[in-house]
Amino acid sequence: MRYLLLFIIFLSFETSAQVLQNFVEPAGKRKVFEAKGDLDKDGVDEIVMAYNTGKQVDRLGYTRELYICKVINGSLKLWKQNTSVLWNSDDCGFCTDNGINLSIKIKNNTMIIEQTFWHNTRHTSIHKNIYRYQNNDWFLIGSTYNDDYNCGYHHTYDINFSTKQVHVSYDNEDCEDSVQLYPASEKSFKYPFKSIPKMDGFTPGKTEIKIPNSKQFFYY
Structure with missing residues (x-):
């Protein structure tokens, strides 16, 4: 019975x-980023690539597209293609000369995508999103x-979708000529996400x- 179960599991992987x-x-299309790491806990690194279309x-x-590939018997196999999570190549506001507004990392079996928007030379918005393969x-x-x-x-606005917990913190940068626009404060609350x-x-x-209980909002 044990060997039969192992055979079924092996067959399912092969299928x-x-x-x-x-x-x-x-x-x-032109590849602009590549990252490697284990995304499905099988001990084998997947390869994530971002392309300009x-x-x-x-x-x-x-526009940009994301490709997630498995390495099977030495060959790249397309596991997942996505066209929504990556911003356009010049969707970075006050873009720098090198145009680097994208970072992809694989850590703890998750894919972390970070994208930066420059409102001007002093003001940036950085969106970091964590994706995991499950169910x-x-x-x-x-x-x-x-x-x-x-x-x-x-x-900083931080969301854990699994726990529905949101943490917000406001802080000031200490510079000689800076004006303290916002008092330093923190707030945590549960948000009624319908699902992950x-x-x-x-x-x-x-x-x-x-x-909640304020006129403030943010975007994720």
């Missing part, structure tokens, strides 16, 4: 591997939004949360 198509370099949107640059799909399990104004303020958001269809910075 799942067979349905994954070979990854083919997308024609007319050939589609340009006004002044926001090229046969990809989900957004955590989100952190840092709103920074050099020699002004530092606001799925990765597909989610775009960072587009969803609003109103802070």
Whole structure:
């Protein structure tokens, strides 16, 4: 019985591997980022790649696509493709010359995508989102939004979607010529998320949360 169970498990892995198509370099697209790490706890690194497509949107640059690949028998197999979680190539506001507004890391079997928007040379908005493969799909399990104004303020909005817990902190940067615009404070509250958001269809910075008992809100 034990050997039969092991055979069934092995067969299920083989079957799942067979349905994954070979990854083919997308024609007319340019790879702009790559990261490696274990995303499904099998001890084998997956490969995550971000590509600029050939589609340009006004002044926001090229649309971007995310590819997550497994390495099976030495070959890249396309596991997941997503077109929503990456901003356009020039969707960075006051873009710097090097145009680096994207970072992808794999840590603790999760994929962490960080994207930066420059309002001006002193003011940045950084959206960090954590995605995990669970229940046969990809989900957004955590989100952190840092709103920074050099020699002004530092606001952090952190969400744990599994616990529905939101933590907000307001702080000031200590500079000689800075004006204390906001008193330092912190607040934690539960937010009635209906479910853990799925990765597909989610775009960072587009969803609003109103802070209870206040007129303030933020976007994740």
